Amino acid sequence: xxxxxxxxxxxxxxxxxxxxxxxxxxxxxxxxxxxxxxxxxxxxxxxxxxxxxxxxxxxxxxxxxxxxxxxxxxxxxxxxxxxxxxxxxxxxxxxxxxxxxxxxxxxxxxxxxxxxxxxxxxxxxxxxxxxxxxxxxxxxxxxxxxxxxxxxxxxxxxxxxxx
Ligand SMILES: CC(C)(COP(=O)(O)OP(=O)(O)OC[C@H]1O[C@@H](n2cnc3c(N)ncnc32)[C@H](O)[C@@H]1OP(=O)(O)O)[C@@H](O)C(=O)NCCC(=O)NCCS
Numbered sequence: 001x002x003x004x005x006x007x008x009x010x011x012x013x014x015x016x017x018x019x020x021x022x023x024x025x026x027x028x029x030x031x032x033x034x035x036x037x038x039x040x041x042x043x044x045x046x047x048x049x050x051x052x053x054x055x056x057x058x059x060x061x062x063x064x065x066x067x068x069x070x071x072x073x074x075x076x077x078x079x080x081x082x083x084x085x086x087x088x089x090x091x092x093x094x095x096x097x098x099x100x101x102x103x104x105x106x107x108x109x110x111x112x113x114x115x116x117x118x119x120x121x122x123x124x125x126x127x128x129x130x131x132x133x134x135x136x137x138x139x140x141x142x143x144x145x146x147x148x149x150x151x152x153x154x155x156x157x158x159x160x161x162x163x
Contacts, residue, residue, distance in 0.1 A: 001046070001048060005030045008030050009032065013027055014041055014042055018041070023039060034050060034052035035053060036053070036056040036057060036058060038058070040058065042061045043060070043061065044064065045066070046064060049066040049069065049070065049073040050075075051076065053076060053080065056082070057082065059083050059086075060085070062084070062088075063086070064088050067091060067107035070109065071090075072108075072109065074110045075109070075111045077112060077114035077132070078114045079114055080113075080114070085120055086118050086119075086122045087123045087124065089123065089126060091105055092107075092125075108127030109126075111128075112130045113129075113133065113148060119137050119139070122137075122140045125143050128142050128143070128144060128145060131147050132149065133148055133163065135150075135163065136153070136157065137154070137160075140152060140154055140155065141154075141157060142157050147159065149162060151163055
């Protein structure tokens, strides 16, 4: 995302003074093709490679750290709910050796199935697919795929029960 788009997306559209309808319009005009019913202020978008389905809801301070191609895409289905301060992180690093451990950037996509609910303060790591109809408990770190219609919780998150 160029610096102009970044300013509009992360400086204007996400502010409290920007009404919801204008916020969603600005995101789409800047190339972020998302159709949620609501995105609250102070969310962050790193690139255009994000899709959010109809009926979805994103709460305050959530962050979409997508990359610059399909490998770094973040896809949320329809009717997904995202709590406060959730981090979707498609970006990691190769082991760069002991002079600088954080080596070359590596991107893996993230998918969240229709109808899932991600609680506040969760972190969704690169390459993860969360199935449809899941609940991810507040504060969980998701390091691997989650089966549909299941509750996951903890760090690292494990399946607690079927729903
Ligand atoms: C997950 C949640 C909805 C509770 O669901 P529930 O079906 O009532 O689950 P239970 O209380 O029966 O707990 C099931 C298991 O998950 C564990 N668990 C529940 N929430 C947890 C959490 N946040 N972190 C770690 N473990 C958790 C319980 O300890 C229990 O573990 P056990 O079976 O090993 O004893 C609730 O704990 C939660 O995290 N809500 C999110 C609130 C939020 O983020 N709101 C933002 C608004 S969008």
